[in-house]
Structures are given as structure tokens and as C-alpha cells.
Amino acid sequence: MSQDTDQPELPQTAEGADPTLVWYRAAVRSAWVAAVFLLIVCGLLLVDYRTRLDKDPLNTDAYREMRASVVADPSDMEAREALRDADVRLRQNYFRQRRFALVGTWLAVAGWVVLVVSVKAAVTLHRRLPAPGPVDAPVDRDTPQAAMARWAVVCLGVGLVAGAVWLNRSLPTELASLTPASNRSEVPGTTGMIDEPLHPEAAPTTLSGWPTPEELAANWPRFRGPEGSGVVPAMNLPTSWDVESGEGILWKTPVPLPGNSSPVVWENLAFLTGADENERVVMCFDTLEGKLLWQTEIPGTPESTEEPPEVMEDTGFAAPTAATDGRRVYAMFANGDVGAVDFDGKVVWSKSLGIPKNSYGHAASLAMWQDRLIIQFDQGAPKDKLSRLIALEAATGKEIWAVPRDVANSWPSPIVVEHDGVAQIITCSDPFVIANKVEDGSELWRCKCLRQDVGPSPVVVGDLLIVANEYPQMTAIRLGGKGDITDNEDLVLWIAEDSLPDTCSPIATTDHVYIVASYGLLTCFDAKAGELLWEWESDDMYSSSPTLVGDLLYLFGLEGCQILKPGEEDAEVVGNGNLGEECVTCPAICHGRMLVRGRQHLFCIGNPGEPAQAAPAADWPTAEELAANWPRFRGPAGAGIAPAMDLPSTWDAESGEGVLWKTPVPMPGNSSAIVWNDRLFLTGADEQHRVVMGFDTTGGELLWQTEIPGTPESTAKPPEVMEDTGFAAPTAATDGRRVYAMFANGDVGAVDFDGKVVWSKSLGMPKNSYGHASSLTTWHDRLILQFDQGAPKDKLSRLIALDGATGKEVWSIPRDVANSWPSPIVVDHDGVSQIITCSDPFVIAYNAEDGAELWRCKCLRQDVGPSPVVVGDVLIVANEYPQMTAIRLGGKGDITESEEFVLWAAEDSLPDTCTPLATAEHVFLLASYGLLTCFDTKSGELVWEWESDDMYSSSPTLVGDLIYLFGLEGCQVLKPGEEGAEVVAQGALGEECVTCPALHKGRLFIRGKEHLFCIGKK
């Protein structure tokens, strides 16, 4: 009888013969029997389970002994048989136990079913309707229940919160010590630890993950060079070669597999991709001798290799140029296979992106950014929604992001540029130029200015992007847009519609844009206005994009290479080369050699007498090297800021406390010390002599002093200088290769680290009312000099860039300013290195590349002494008259009236000589009469003032969180706070000091009037 029926079971009052009672008793008894049965079965199952857990037959002593004896003597057939018998027995026993467990389980289920049914039946048979008694007055049970529930809920909430806190405390992470606060992690392949942030988003270009900009610049890591621009600095390359005579050809090696991809080079290795219908390989050649070192096939998937993709013969199966980050080389092929191979030729990873739907065959080359491989994978028509931009993790091939693109199949290669601190991928396609953020692939802006089959890749110079195609036009776009900028006249600077290219990518310089049409027409446009300047025609056909090496254009045609020197009105052929075979690829140029792939061979073109540089050729220090030294006035960035160091809290030159050594300086000078590794350099001069002095930082020994020879004119009579300035006021600069020095008479020279003069020259006696005092700075391989003289109307002031190695002038820009004494600084902003100078009356920024003026601001007056400093993207310039000004970098033209860029001005307690100190929070000014003033960096509000009795010509230096003020009478060390500064240490040199200290490896070097001091802990 079922207990749940639609028939109500009415109460049974009669006993005895009542069938319901009989059923009820039967149900109860059945339930008991079932319960006991269930208990017995469950008990047996548990016992069996325990037995199986406790006794693993394979671990019994007997079994192990048998096995050991068979292992010891495999020929003992008796033992083997015994083991086999035992094994069979064990297996049989195991399956018997399993059967036992299975049968037991089913018996338990059956017992459970009987139990449930019996109990349910008994309960139903015994079911009675309730008998609610009469209720006299309704009782409100809800209110007390709700009150208790509230407290219970509160208790639950408290319990949950307490549980969370308890869990947090009782389960601390072992990885806490690896958070960026301590910045310690392991570098792959080493066992040591180095300083490196772990969070990828915070990780700068460091040793482990990806190459530094310097490394990239020294190699040819992708299609058309480091930036994909096809522009290379001047290099001593042949202007004619002939494969038949061997002239200009260093070597020539057959390439085993065909391909239209171009070579990429990393140090001594060149990489090519090649493919036919069946095979897809990466090839590696030795650049010194041209030997094929290895070729590695990139494995595809069964789908990607089932049948070859349909491609045009002109495109081939290996059109995309590989890319390398110095760790691995990455390759892509027409069937959508992409892979990474290490430098030993081993495949690191490979994957298929699917066979692209491409009418000619996939040809977009690979790009890289830091640890990412960027793939422009355009396919089909926009309506097919197949096109994608993909970022893969270079080390693993894992997809980081992929964004769909509403464009048709296209053939240009993406480039990655940094603008406004944001790295953006720029892609050309039909019909859009699109910029995506490298970080997450999100779209930044787009412009509809291309049509039909788009082949040429984009190029960027400064913040100018040039995109071109046969249809409809070439377009110059200023970077920095947002959204759809197609109709934005501020950003779309000009368009040109003549002689448009169909395959070859443009060349863009700050002045000119060159485009090559495949039928041999080279056209030059004005980069600023887009006007056609001249055309030059060849009989050859071109698929290879032009390359600009210094001021020479290399055009590789099917029949040969033409080398042109483009001018303002025409181009002049200066040479030509013959490879003996067709060439449709772009050359890779680095280390003084040019590698170019013909139809069948890889050629190396260069001057036989000049051995290729095996190592990266960048002849200037890396940012890390600069940061690790004190290479110029006020440190690497000229900011006067050094990391926290354990310096003594007091020192006294007389007692020797805290002073590691003290060395007399043979020649006077107000220039400060600079340090490179274990060498310290000073300049000194009197009326007759101008010397550079080299000291050993360990013991203070004067290693050498070298006189910079002047010219008869510059040394004929001493310049007129004030005593406070002296003849050697400009602080020297070093790039780790040479020390550069300048003197009051306009003589400038370079000395190597052994004290030998490398070069010297005279810039002419400066017309300076106090004596020339601007210190030197270096940028890359250049020496930068701010040479301000006379009044603006005299037109004597100049900013000069000299080649550090030779002293040759790279550029010299006139300045319409009066004589002034600050030192220039070089900062990187928006990917452009700019030289910032202070003078009367302008702050002017110049492009370090070519000296072109970027912006200026009229905010200084009279005798300008303090140098500029930059913190983040805020520039602080100050002078006694008229004000201190905070300027945001990134302006163009005259920004004096621009509220967007001139952030604030302050007029209190202004400095006359000392350069400000600027941090993200505060700006500190030191007036020569001893008033230190703290301003808020963001608002320019005066925060506090602190006064000293001393007099100051030395600019303040921030070491960690302590400000070091070197006055005429002594040094005060202050700890600045929010409301004031506290003197935490003091030092006495025993002589006057007007120079700035150099900080290096836990030591402070300072030049007094007569001595050089080293302050530090032993």
C-alpha cells in the first residue's frame, strides 16, 4: 500500500482485526529487518574497505621478495613462474574483492530501498490529521521570530567576516615576498636572483623577457628594420657591387627553399623563411661567412598541411618576413602556420591560425613588442568577419588577445610605435588604417583612407604617420587621435594622389616622403605639406621597398639595385649593384653589412676590408649603464636624485670621521665630479691650462691629468670671467667611452679613460658676462653643448651636437637667446628624445635627433642660472626672475600662453643659481642666501620654508629621502616632511664648496675649493 495517495488515511481507532494495523506492524517489522540488514552490509563493506586500504598486496614482503629475486636473477625460471602465479592470484583476489564490493553495494541499495519503503509505509499508515486546539487570542509569533532571525543573521555575518579574516591570516601566501615591493625574482636559466618586478604590467624592458631598445636598434629584428621604417643611419656600405666580378659581395649562399620574405638579423645570425607546397622552414645563416647553420621545419597541424593554400606565384608560400627578439625567431607561412624556433634551431612552439582566405596569399610580416608577437591576419571580405589582429605570447605562443577587424584581406605589415606613453600597433588594410593598443588590443583610432588591394606598410617619423596605396591616396596622419579621425583636419594633415605605390612601402624622413611605384617611378614629397617635389624614373620593376641608409636611397629592382642620393629637386644616381638574379625582398642592414635575398641566393654586401662587428654596434651606453653611474652634472638625468644610500650621518674632514679619502685637486675649477665605474673625472683650469683629471674612486689617487689643447686663437688670451665662475665651470660628461670637457674659452675636447686626448676643438671664445658655465651632456653617441652668448640680437647663441667619437659637428642650431648658465638635459617623451634648455627668455626643447625645435615657452628673464629638471612628464624651470614654471611636456610651437601645457607658476623664494629638486610630490628650491622652499608639484602651492645661515651655490641633491645641501661653510642633511624639514646630519669639509656631489655605489664624492672628498662608510 502506498503511503501517498489522493485518498486520505482516516484515523484508525479500532484495534484487533483492523487490516491497517496489521499492515502497519508488518511495515515496522520490515523496516527493522531492513535496517539491521543494511547495517550488517554497510559494516561488512567498511571492513572490506579497511582491509583493502591496509593491505596493499603489491607491497607485501613476500611479493617484494619474489620480485627482487626475479630482478636479481632473470634466468631463474622457477622464480619467474612463482611470481607469475602470485600475480595471477593477486589479480584474481583483487577482482573478487571488487565483485564483493559491488554485490555489497547493490545489497545495501536494496536494503535501503526496503527500509525507506517500509518506514514510509509505516509513517503513512500511522498518519493522523493534527488536532489544533482552540486559540483564545491570536499570538504574534512573527515579531519574536524576526527579532531572533535578525540577531542570527548578524551572528552569521560576523562569523563570515571573522572566518574571512582568520583564513587570510592562517593561510599566508609564500609568494608575498615576491611582490613588486621587493622586486626579487629568478631569471630563467640562472640560479641567482636579480631585481626585477614580477607583475608583467610593471615589468620594464629587462634582462629576461625582451630586448632593450638599444639591442633592437643594433640589430635588424623585423621587416624593414627595428621600426619597420626602412631608414638606417649612415653606414659605410658600397655604392656599387657586381656578383659576377665579386666586387662588393662578401659572400653568397644558396637558399634551400624559395620565399619572398626578407632576412632578419640578430648579432651574427641571419634568419630567412622558405616554403613550398609541402614544407615550411626557418633557415639560419652565419652572417660572417654565409654558412647555412641550420634549417628547421615548422610542424603544422593535419588541417593546415592537408592541402597547400592557393597563392599567387608572386606571393609564394613564405612571403611574411620573420621577426626575432634575440631569444627566438618567429615565422609565419601562407597556410596560417606560425611558430617559434630558438637560436639552436629547435622548435619552441608552433600553431595553426587556420588557412587564411587570401586572394593572393598571406604576406603580412610579423611584428613584435616586448614579449609579444603581433600578427595582422586579414582575410576575405569585411562581411566574412574573418580578419583579426592577434597578439601571442612570444615564449609560449599562447594567445594574449585577438581582436576582430572589419577589413578585407590585405598585405601590409603592422608596425608598433609609442605615442603619449602608449604603444600602439598601426595596421593598414582595406579600407581602414587602424591603431590598436598593444596592451589589450583595444582600438585607439581609425581612418578610412585606403581602398582595394592594400600592399604598402605604414611608416612613422616623429608623430607623423604615412600610409599610402595605389587607391585612393597617400595620407599623412598625426598620431594622437581617438575614434574615427577620417574627417578630422587636425589629424589628417595632407593627402597626395600622384604616383601612388601598389606594393612598396614608403620612406619618410622629417623633411621628405619617398614612394616607389612598381613600374619604376620614385616620387619625392614634402613631408610637411605633401607637395610633390620631384620624380625620378627607372626602367626596372620594383617589388622591394626602398631603404634609406644615411642620405642614400637603395632601390632593389628585378634587374639590379640603384643607389640614389635624393636632393631637394632631384635624385642623383651614385651607384648601382648587380646580384645576377631577381630581387623582390628588402635588405637587412646592420653591423656595417647589407644582407639581401635574391630568388636563389642570400647575398652579403659590404666592404671587404672592414670586418663585421660581431657584437651589437651601439656605441653608446645603455640606459641601465647610465643609471648605474653619475655621468654628468647632477647625475644621469640631471635631476640631482640618487637612490637611498647608507651614508654616514656626520663627517668631518679634519677629524677624518666619515671621510674615506681626501685628495688635493691640482687645478681649480667650479665644475662638479662625474663618475663611471671606478673612475672619477674633474675638469680644472686657470688662465693658461685646461685639464681633465682622472681619479681612482677606491683610494682617491690622481691617475692622470690631461691638458686639452686649444687653438692659437682660443688660447691667445684668457677669457674674461668672474671669479665665482672661473675657467672650468662646466661639468664634464662621459658616456663610458670617453670623457668630454669644456672650458670658459670655448675649448671642448674628449679624453679616453687612459687620459689620452681623442679630439679637441674650439667653439670660439664665448661672449659671456660671467664666464661660460653650462655643463655638458651626452645623448647616444653625441655630445650636446648649450653655447649661449651675448644678447639675442647678437645671434651668437647655439645648441650644438658633436659626434662623441670624432668631435665632428652633427648639427648646430642657432638660438635667439642671451648668454645664460644652465645646463641642458635630455629627456624622452612620446618616443622622441628632446633636449631642454633654459635661457633668457625662453625654455626651448629640441629634437635630439636633428636639433629641430619642438616647442618653446617664454618664462625666464635676466641672468638665468638654474638648470631645468623633469619629473614624469612635468618640467620645472625656475629663475630669480620672474618665476618658477611647471610645464607639461608634449607641446608644440610656442606654448607660453597654453594653459594645457603651462601648468602653474610660482613667484616665492626663487633661486638665482641652484637648480631645483623635483619629485612627484614636491619641488624644492634653494636660494643662495639659504632659504629652502618646498612647493607642491601638482599645484605649485608653497608648502613650507626652511632657513639656513649658510650661503649656497651648490644645487641640492636628493639621496633617498634626504636632501644634501652643500653650503660654503658645511653640509646640512635634511629630511623633508609635509610641514617642514628636519636636520638629520651635518658634515664639514673644512673648505668652501660650490659644486654638486656625485653619488655612486654608496659613496658621495664632492669637490671643495682645493680637495676632492669621498664620504662613505668603511
Place this chain on the structure above:
Amino acid sequence: MKGRLPGMSSRWSRAGRLLAVAFVVGLTLLTAMPACGGEPADLLSRPVIEGYPLPTNEFPQARSVLMEYVDVVVLVVALSLASYFALRSRSRRGLFVLTLFSLVWFGFVRKGCVCSIGSIQNVALALGDPSYGISLAIVAFFVLPLGFTLFFGRTFCSSVCPLGAVQELVTLQPVKVPGWLDRTLGLIPYVYLGAAVVFAATGTAFVICEYDPFVAFFRLSGSANMLILGACFLVIGYYVGRPYCRYLCPYGALLKLAAKVSRWRLRIPPEECINCRLCEDACPYGAIQPPTVEQSEKDRRAARTRALVLFAAAPVVFAVCVWAGGKMGIPMSRLHPEVALAERVRQEETEAVEGTTDASDAFYNTGRPRQELYASALSLHDRFTTAGYWLGAWVGLVLVVKLVHTSIRRRRVEFTADRGNCVSCGRCFWYCPAEQVRLGLIEGVEEAIEIRRK
């Protein structure tokens, strides 16, 4: 047809029963169908040893896609029948039979998978990881019960869910859980739901499945711990009706919310309630609520003030919960295999532990740099901390709503089944004299009350 509801014809009842029988018979036939496809071959060649009989390999059958769609069809039919029995025919017997069927089909035949409760995690993972492919059947198992609940109340819980079914069968001597305790424990499913979503969306684990107390019974195998846990739930379920459904089931929490706004729902009397109080203690799940008593003006004022105070305190409670949720981020992340491995490798590196584990050995053998593992784990820490804040916000919201809810009084004039808590099991029907009149068992409601008085 004395006592029947207007429009409730016997034809409908017969049709419903016929449908149910046809459904069960069809499914039985389907289950009895032999599996298609041949024997899979050995993956590796096997050595031949003379005189030694090699055991035959056993290969589990691949899960058939067809069966997934069969499951969906079965689910739709079962939900339709459950809604029909609970709301239309008011048949406790129909629901009971369907309960048995669901237990057998979804539980023992389909071995508890796919199930709507676990489908929460698949949906969460699909939302958290776009690369995760979710089958339509799973989506259907997630959506269909919710959809039915929006229209008919928790009929899924009544007789379709195998977990509910197994508990329904063992609810034999239910005791009444005090209302305040019932309400408080009823919050735990929401917390569990939030945590399960976090773990699933981060690809850490499907905790609902891992800690399903009954799946070991359905599969007749499992770890001893899970079997013991399941047995405990069944023993508790003997006295406390549906303990898992009421105090743990995360899908039940979702259904509870949906049921609160359902279009139709189960009613205790077929018509008007006569407040006879016979059903007062009939519900083993504490879902029947008596009529409310009028409050004094003083109590009303106090209640209003309390509600205001709680409303004002809500942001603080919420903020504290968000804060505590953030604290949970790192402990929760340790369940993620990548983080667990990174922690272990770090401990081994710093010699905080001795020896290695299989996982750490495997990691070292891959040659993957430790730094990469640590960076990945730290990135997961960040992800979990964010997820922890969201979990805290969710729990905070639940607590705040519950606190405010307990301070708002709703007027009831008859015995009603609480919309959220009622699982539409139909146990209360038998107690209602009006229902007995509808079925023609007695002439009038007074008769039942009279019998009771005797």
C-alpha cells in the same frame, strides 16, 4: 464529480497520467537500447607473454551527444509534468511517481550528470573564460528549471531534481526547524553560490560537483568521505526535511529568487482558505506561514524605526563584507592548481618544506622558469582578490537584504505557502479539508474538522 474545481475535468487527469506512463515507458525502452559503435582498439600494442593470460581491457563508452539532447527532452517533459501535477491536477501521487522516476533517471541512470545545480559552474566558467565551450544541453539544464520556476514555482525541486528526490524519499519524521534558524541557515546557499561562481569562473574547480553529497550514491562509487557525507545528509534528512536543498543548494538559492516572482504557484487549499489550521505543521520544510496578527501601534513604530536603522546601517555592513571578501582573495586562490603549485615550489625553494611533491617534480621536469610560475600565480592572486571583493559584495548584499527583509512585515490573512521556500511537493494537500471536498472524499469541510475533533 463532487468537490472538483471548475475546469478540472477527469479527462485532464487521465491525460496527464497517460502522458506520464508513456513517458516512463518510452524512456525505459530508450535506456534498454544497446549502445552503438564498436569496441575501441588498444592504444598501445600489448606484449605477448606465453602462458600468461592478459586481462581484457575495458573501455568506457564515450558520452553520447544524442543522450545530452535526450536528457534535455526528458527534463522538459519532467518539468512540464511536475508543474502539471503540482498546480493543475494537485496530485501528490503524480509528484511522488515523478520523484521516483527522476531519482532513477537523472540519478542512477545518468549518474547525476548533467545536473542543473552543477550547470551554474559551467555557465560561470563560460562567462569568465571566453575560450571555454559550453554545450547547449548544459545551458538548457541551467535555464529551463529557472524558466519553469518563473512561471510555476519550484516544481523542479519538487520532483525533477535527483538530489531533491533522494531527500524527499527519506523525509519521514520531520521536526520543525525554528523559523529564525531556518531563515539564517537559508542564507548559506547564497554564500555557497557566490563562492562556487568565483571558483568556476576563475577555472579553479567545480566545487559544487566535487562536494555533491549524493553523486557517490548515484554512481555507486566514490571516496569514503563523500559516501559518509552523503549518508549523514540522508540520516539528517530523516528528521530535517531536505537539508541540502534548504541550507546548501546554490541552484535552490537561484530558484528561490525566481519563485518569489513566479506567475503561478502551488496553493494549499484548492479554493479559499478557511483557516482551519489543519495544515499548520504539515510542511516538513517549514514553508507554511500562518496568518499574521495585527501589531500594536507601538510595535509598528518600533518596527519602522528598526527598519530605518537597518537601512542606514546597510552601507556599513556592505562595506565590511566587501573588505572581508578582499581578504578572502588569496586564501581562495590557493585552491587554484597554478597557485598551489607556485606556493609549493616557493616553499621548496626557500626550504620551508623538505622534499618535493609529484606536482613540483613534474613542474621542474618541464623546464618552465620559476619566475614565470610565480608571475602567473601573482597575477591569479590579483584576479582572486578582485573576485573576492565581488564575492564580498554579493554576500554583503544578501545579508543587507535579509536584515531589511526581517524588519518588514507583510500581512497574511490565511495559511499560505511561502513563495521562495515552498518546493511544490504537494504534501500539504492531504491536510486541507477543502482539498478532500474537491476530491469528493467528504461532503463539506466541517466533516473533516468534525472527524478530527472526535
